[in-house]
Amino acid sequence: MERIKVVIADDIKETRENIKKLLSFEKNIEVIGEAENGEEAVFIVKESRPDIVLMDINMPIKDGIKATEEISIQIPDTAVIMVSVQGEQEYLKKAMSAGARDFIVKPFSEEDLVQTIMKIYSIEQKRKEGISAPKKKEEIISKVISVFSTKGGVGKTTIASNLAVSIARLTRKKVALVDLDLQFGDVAIMLNVSLRSTISDLIKEINQVDSSSIEDYMVTHFSGIKVLPAPVKPEYAEYITPAHVTKIINSLRGRFHYIVVDTSNIFNETVLSALDLSDKILCISTLDLPTIKNIKSGLDIMESLHYSNNKINIVLNKASEQFGIKYKDFEDTLKYPIWSYIPEDSQTVISSANKGFPFVITRAETKVAKSIMAMSKELTEEKKEEVQVKEKAGFLKLFSL
Numbered sequence: 001m002e003r004i005k006v007v008i009a010d011d012i013k014e015t016r017e018n019i020k021k022l023l024s025f026e027k028n029i030e031v032i033g034e035a036e037n038g039e040e041a042v043f044i045v046k047e048s049r050p051d052i053v054l055m056d057i058n059m060p061i062k063d064g065i066k067a068t069e070e071i072s073i074q075i076p077d078t079a080v081i082m083v084s085v086q087g088e089q090e091y092l093k094k095a096m097s098a099g100a101r102d103f104i105v106k107p108f109s110e111e112d113l114v115q116t117i118m119k120i121y122s123i124e125q126k127r128k129e130g131i132s133a134p135k136k137k138e139e140i141i142s143k144v145i146s147v148f149s150t151k152g153g154v155g156k157t158t159i160a161s162n163l164a165v166s167i168a169r170l171t172r173k174k175v176a177l178v179d180l181d182l183q184f185g186d187v188a189i190m191l192n193v194s195l196r197s198t199i200s201d202l203i204k205e206i207n208q209v210d211s212s213s214i215e216d217y218m219v220t221h222f223s224g225i226k227v228l229p230a231p232v233k234p235e236y237a238e239y240i241t242p243a244h245v246t247k248i249i250n251s252l253r254g255r256f257h258y259i260v261v262d263t264s265n266i267f268n269e270t271v272l273s274a275l276d277l278s279d280k281i282l283c284i285s286t287l288d289l290p291t292i293k294n295i296k297s298g299l300d301i302m303e304s305l306h307y308s309n310n311k312i313n314i315v316l317n318k319a320s321e322q323f324g325i326k327y328k329d330f331e332d333t334l335k336y337p338i339w340s341y342i343p344e345d346s347q348t349v350i351s352s353a354n355k356g357f358p359f360v361i362t363r364a365e366t367k368v369a370k371s372i373m374a375m376s377k378e379l380t381e382e383k384k385e386e387v388q389v390k391e392k393a394g395f396l397k398l399f400s401l
């Protein structure tokens with residue numbers, strides 16, 4: 001069964017944490033987002049289309065009643081459950097007429113909360129089954145994009161996570177983000193997703209894992225992408241072998257249209273097994289001599305592994321010619337063209353990472369966001385061409401029989 005997706009809207013962090021903790025024991029329920037006020041709640045619900053929102057009544061900027069009204073009109077498939085304290089009868093009435101499906105009074109037990117969620121979810125499911133035709137099973141052609149660099153701290157994780165979210169928004173297809181920086185991976189922190197399961201949990205049951213079950217080990221970000229977080233402790237990394245990585249990526253291929261892989265900056269066997277299976281490798285560099293030297297050796301290794309040139313795209317992060325190195329000289333040294341330029345914008349990048357809101361969503365107007373969105377456009381359009389070529393090839397084959 002698909003897990004029930006829940007968003008919590010409450011201005012008090014401690015309350016959100018408590019609710020999250022109560023729900024963390026329930027394997028059929030997953031908290032995919034949090035909001036501090038009604039405005040954020042409406043925004044996150046629009047992005048993530050959860051099954052349930054647990055909505056506090058009194059919140060700053062926009063209160064829970066106003067937010068409920070907007071959600072029930074604009075996103076009617078999401079059910080709002082009001083969370084109130086004793087004595088808010090008048091407010092509750094208003095909330096119910098604004099479209100809330102139920103309410104729960106604080107303090108409540110885990111059982112109360114889970115039962116209320118389950119009840120509302122099952123009513124909603126029945127309603128939806130009544131109005132929609134069963135989905136056809138679709139065959140998935142997927143594309144694996146690895147974000148790699150031979151140097152640390154050049155922006156791999158920033159680019160990988162924003163790229164995954166941007167591809168999901170652009171294509172409305174299924175996107176997975178795998179954190180293969182097995183020792184120091186920070187995708188989960190950057191996207192503020194829960195660590196209810198990581199790649200280590202998946203490895204423990206690797207023999208049972210296939211395309212139909214792999215999503216059970218992933219966590220949902222409010223943008224809709226599914227994340228496979230790195231182990232919680234660096235020492236767990238050593239239990240993950242190249243064969244595991246191969247199995248994981250192949251299982252994801254049956255389930256996701258796009259698989260974005262964030263990597264560590266070492267050419268070890270596990271990273272190599274991901275690079276081997278990749279359709280595209282985005283090789284991230286910055287414009288300083290030590291990094292350029294490192295990237296050059298990295299590209300030499302990839303060449304010796306017979307990776308084709310068009311499998312590798314060079315991405316220049318924090319791009320600027322003002323520190324003395326020209327783009328042309330960089331290209332001449334690497335013997336590769338720069339495929340994408342990402343400007344430096346610490347204010348946008350760092351505040352977005354601290355909040356867990358990818359800047360391609362919250363700061364879409366910035367140049368840095370636009371550069372990532374342009375990358376996702378090119379990467380996904382290219383896919384269409386490839387598919388056409390494949391289809392054509394099949395067509396020709398048919399005729400030559």
Ligand SMILES: Nc1ncnc2c1ncn2[C@@H]1O[C@H](COP(=O)(O)OP(=O)(O)OP(=O)(O)O)[C@@H](O)[C@H]1O
Nearest residue numbers: 152153154155156157158318343344345346349350
């Ligand atoms: N375009 C940019 N403008 C400003 N700051 C940036 C930009 N890209 C990345 N950064 C910042 O640079 C730092 C390193 O970024 P990030 O963690 O994404 O790199 P990484 O290559 O994944 O690092 P590691 O090798 O440690 O995994 C972060 O503080 C990030 O906020």
Ligand SMILES: [Mg+2]
Nearest residue numbers: 156157181186
């Ligand atoms: Mg990183």
